[in-house]
Amino acid sequence: MRRALVTLFGSVLLALGLPPGAHAGVVDAPPPDGGVVDKDAPTVAARLQAGDTVHVGDPVTLVVTAISRRNVPVNLPGTLDLGAFSVLDRKESEQDLGDGRARHEFAITLAAYEPGDKEIPAVEVTYLGKSGDVRTARTTPLPIKVTSLIANEPEPAIKEAAGPVVVLEENRVLIYGAAGVLAAALGALVTWLVVRRLRARVAARPGPPPRPAHEIALAKLDRLGQGGFLEDADNRPFYFAVSEVIREYLGARFGFDSLELTTDELARELRRTASHTLGIYEGELHGWLAACDLVKFAKISPSATEARGALETALRIVTTTRPRPEPVVAPADAPPGSPREVTRG
Numbered sequence: 345m346r347r348a349l350v351t352l353f354g355s356v357l358l359a360l361g362l363p364p365g366a367h368a369g370v371v372d373a374p375p376p377d378g379g380v381v382d383k384d385a386p387t388v389a390a391r392l393q394a395g396d397t398v399h400v401g402d403p404v405t406l407v408v409t410a411i412s413r414r415n416v417p418v419n420l421p422g423t424l425d426l427g428a429f430s431v432l433d434r435k436e437s438e439q440d441l442g443d444g445r446a447r448h449e450f451a452i453t454l455a456a457y458e459p460g461d462k463e464i465p466a467v468e469v470t471y472l473g474k475s476g477d478v479r480t481a482r483t484t485p486l487p488i489k490v491t492s493l494i495a496n497e498p499e500p501a502i503k504e505a506a507g508p509v510v511v512l513e514e515n516r517v518l519i520y521g522a523a524g525v526l527a528a529a530l531g532a533l534v535t536w537l538v539v540r541r542l543r544a545r546v547a548a549r550p551g552p553p554p555r556p557a558h559e560i561a562l563a564k565l566d567r568l569g570q571g572g573f574l575e576d577a578d579n580r581p582f583y584f585a586v587s588e589v590i591r592e593y594l595g596a597r598f599g600f601d602s603l604e605l606t607t608d609e610l611a612r613e614l615r616r617t618a619s620h621t622l623g624i625y626e627g628e629l630h631g632w633l634a635a636c637d638l639v640k641f642a643k644i645s646p647s648a649t650e651a652r653g654a655l656e657t658a659l660r661i662v663t664t665t666r667p668r669p670e671p672v673v674a675p676a677d678a679p680p681g682s683p684r685e686v687t688r689g
Contacts, residue, residue: 386412386469569655
């Protein structure tokens with residue numbers, strides 16, 4: 345079945361607008377409805393701009409082209425494993441073909457540092473199915489020959505070692521003398537600075553205590569909300585910003601580095617360090633972070649109502665997980681009428 349799909353995709357490359365020399369790929373995910381072909385699956389192909397022979401270390405551009413329906417998001421994975429090839433750069437562009445389809449091009453600059461007959465592995469392209477699940481399609485591997493820079497030399501050999509060369513002998517007496525004078529001057533300067541500092545020394549006052557993490561987060565969220573929300577605007581940058589604020593707050597609040605963690609890793613760390621504090625809000629927090637990830641990676645622009653709801657949820661997460669005031673009991677010999685219990689802010 346898969347071989348038949350590859351043959352079918354290869355026969356319609358020209359009709360789909362793919363460039364000459366491209367190798368069609370195949371859909372890697374299974375058909376969603378019991379064997380029915382996924383109509384949203386893009387047609388993918390790969391080609392090399394510099395031909396199939398390069399030298400060691402030369403940059404070569406691999407162009408991955410995907411033709412999909414206009415409303416189907418198509419992306420490359422964030423990390424590419426291309427075997428013997430190192431990724432130097434990557435760019436992407438999108439073009440509306442005007443017939444309900446869109447053309448996505450991903451230009452990946454590669455380099456190989458070992459000669460021989462190599463193969464650029466298949467590159468996976470992700471897209472969203474109708475049910476919102478992430479599916480993949482992949483290109484076919486491309487053969488390429490990497491040649492050595494000295495491959496055309498008849499008998500490459502190392503040059504003979506050169507003989508000894510007579511040089512002038514350096515007189516270091518003047519250098520040592522100048523270094524001694526400079527060291528003495530530097531010592532005198534350091535002594536003078538130390539004495540001056542000791543004479544003018546004053547008692548250093550302790551600085552203010554660090555600002556609590558929840559106050560910083562609430563201030564940032566308040567500034568984000570002041571910009572307002574528009575129905576016809578792209579609200580994705582707002583989601584990126586509010587998600588980073590919450591991640592930074594959780595790390596500062598519970599004492600771990602949270603900005604480099606995935607959502608699942610962040611949830612595990614919170615269960616380990618803050619399960620007694622989050623309580624019933626742990627599920628809501630995980631769902632909110634997953635929704636922000638969907639906006640990031642699926643390139644879906646939420647409405648103004650959804651953006652406003654995301655901000656309100658972020659504010660509730662901070663206010664419900666911030667530290668609570670600790671009760672302070674008044675001494676037993678306190679004057680009559682004084683409060684027996686006060687709170688410390």
